[in-house]
Amino acid sequence: MTALILAAALATQSALPFKCEKVFLPPRVLPGNTNMRVLDPIDEAAWIWHPDSNGDALRSGQPGTNVQPFPVSWSGPVFLRFRRTFEVKEAAPVVRLHVSADERFELQCDGVRVARGPDRGDPKHWSYATYDLTLQPGSHTLEAVVCWLGPYSPFAQTSWRGGFVLKAEGAYSDALTTGQAKWEVAELPGAKLTPSTVGQFAVGAQYDMTGCGIAWQSGEFKKAIAVRGPVQKGFHYGLSVPGWQLYPSVMPDQLSELKSPGKMVVVAPSAENKLIFTAEHSANPECAGWQALLAGKQALTIPANTTVTALWDLGDYYCAYPRLTLDGGAGSQIVWSWAEALFDGEKHKGNRNVYENKTLPGMDDAFRPDGRKDAVFMPLWWRSGRWCALRVTTGAEPLILKKIEIDESRYPMAMQDSFVCDDPRIPGIRKIALRGLQMCMHETYVDCPYYEQQMYPGDTRVQMLGQPPDLR
Numbered sequence: 001m002t003a004l005i006l007a008a009a010l011a012t013q014s015a016l017p018f019k020c021e022k023v024f025l026p027p028r029v030l031p032g033n034t035n036m037r038v039l040d041p042i043d044e045a046a047w048i049w050h051p052d053s054n055g056d057a058l059r060s061g062q063p064g065t066n067v068q069p070f071p072v073s074w075s076g077p078v079f080l081r082f083r084r085t086f087e088v089k090e091a092a093p094v095v096r097l098h099v100s101a102d103e104r105f106e107l108q109c110d111g112v113r114v115a116r117g118p119d120r121g122d123p124k125h126w127s128y129a130t131y132d133l134t135l136q137p138g139s140h141t142l143e144a145v146v147c148w149l150g151p152y153s154p155f156a157q158t159s160w161r162g163g164f165v166l167k168a169e170g171a172y173s174d175a176l177t178t179g180q181a182k183w184e185v186a187e188l189p190g191a192k193l194t195p196s197t198v199g200q201f202a203v204g205a206q207y208d209m210t211g212c213g214i215a216w217q218s219g220e221f222k223k224a225i226a227v228r229g230p231v232q233k234g235f236h237y238g239l240s241v242p243g244w245q246l247y248p249s250v251m252p253d254q255l256s257e258l259k260s261p262g263k264m265v266v267v268a269p270s271a272e273n274k275l276i277f278t279a280e281h282s283a284n285p286e287c288a289g290w291q292a293l294l295a296g297k298q299a300l301t302i303p304a305n306t307t308v309t310a311l312w313d314l315g316d317y318y319c320a321y322p323r324l325t326l327d328g329g330a331g332s333q334i335v336w337s338w339a340e341a342l343f344d345g346e347k348h349k350g351n352r353n354v355y356e357n358k359t360l361p362g363m364d365d366a367f368r369p370d371g372r373k374d375a376v377f378m379p380l381w382w383r384s385g386r387w388c389a390l391r392v393t394t395g396a397e398p399l400i401l402k403k404i405e406i407d408e409s410r411y412p413m414a415m416q417d418s419f420v421c422d423d424p425r426i427p428g429i430r431k432i433a434l435r436g437l438q439m440c441m442h443e444t445y446v447d448c449p450y451y452e453q454q455m456y457p458g459d460t461r462v463q464m465l466g467q468p469p470d471l472r
Helices: 170-176 287-294 426-439 457-465
Strands: 004-007 019-024 047-049 078-088 094-102 104-109 112-117 126-134 138-148 163-168 184-187 191-194 206-210 225-228 246-248 257-259 263-268 300-302 307-328 333-339 363-368 371-377 383-393 399-408
Touching: 078 170, 094 104, 094 112, 094 138, 094 170, 112 126, 138 163, 163 170, 263 287, 287 300, 287 399, 307 333, 307 426, 363 383
Parallel strands: 126 246, 206 363
Antiparallel strands: 004 019, 019 126, 047 163, 047 225, 078 138, 078 184, 094 126, 094 163, 104 112, 104 138, 191 206, 257 399, 263 307, 300 399, 307 371, 307 383, 307 399, 333 363, 333 383
């Protein structure tokens, strides 16, 4: 059967040093002999993990307020970096890769992101994705940053245990397939999680990263070990291999577009968490420097021993990964907060365009630079809302902010119809309706992207009725 090939939805696709295409294999609807026989090439690969890190098989339980299963010996979230270097001898070969992980992964080739995943599912319906990489002769390195959060994961995120699996077809199978190739793995220090400030719903925890974050530093690399072997060929006794039952992805990759929309509307000389924004803050002449930073026109230096908060109006609702690039600033702290709306003193939202005499209590992610250049802060899960606040506290060293962006993430859907009406209000209503649908469409439908990021049976049908007929 011929696979349907579509370009991966990467904002930087045109700038990649190699060609990358996502491959859609024929979907499998029924489980059949899943985990009893080799049905797909990825069934021939082993799942691997760090020899010293937890990621044990799970049991039911309710740690804290999270109802997700958790491991018997769970001692905290795990952040790992898998690595494998290999040689390409022939010109421009196509290397087909099948990849998945539990719970989340970011796959890179030569330091450039290939994909995030997997599509969200449950262990009996676990997704893997397939990519064709066209590489030039020479040495190349595949890396995968994998996180396993246990009870800190969002409510809608299920898990069996921590694991990473990759299968390469053809001539590169021995060099790259997990369980056959000599993959290395290192724990990633400098990242911890804190409870969410927006309640006990599904968004999971907040990130607190020290140094350059989990994607830029690592501990000692060790030989990865298999935590579940490949499905055995001819295993025909009616017994299923425990764990993930893998199915090919049927969705295009989530949208990934770097952008800096909206404008900076407030700069205040305080990093207080519940700072009330005033008209005086709006008139602060330092707003111009923050706006120039946002527009990509110049970097912004924050002096040593300074506190400052900048309020960013995105101008629309976004689901996105926050991304900040900076130099220096050892001993500093940057807290990036998200909110759908600001609140007045009586905890009322009121007019959502108004920000003066209001405060922003929201979802916070913190970054603590260690002084190096071109450090990039980017959590492993997306946030959502219209308003962002950057609360900066510097130490004895000045901090240079070089770029502030968001990496928009959602199902790649655009308006595909037209509607004509003499009522001038209709276009605005349609725009809001489309944006609302886009913000609730990810790897699964979600009830709301800010608080819950999960779905309920009664809501799913209503949202699906609003879906255009052909999204692929």
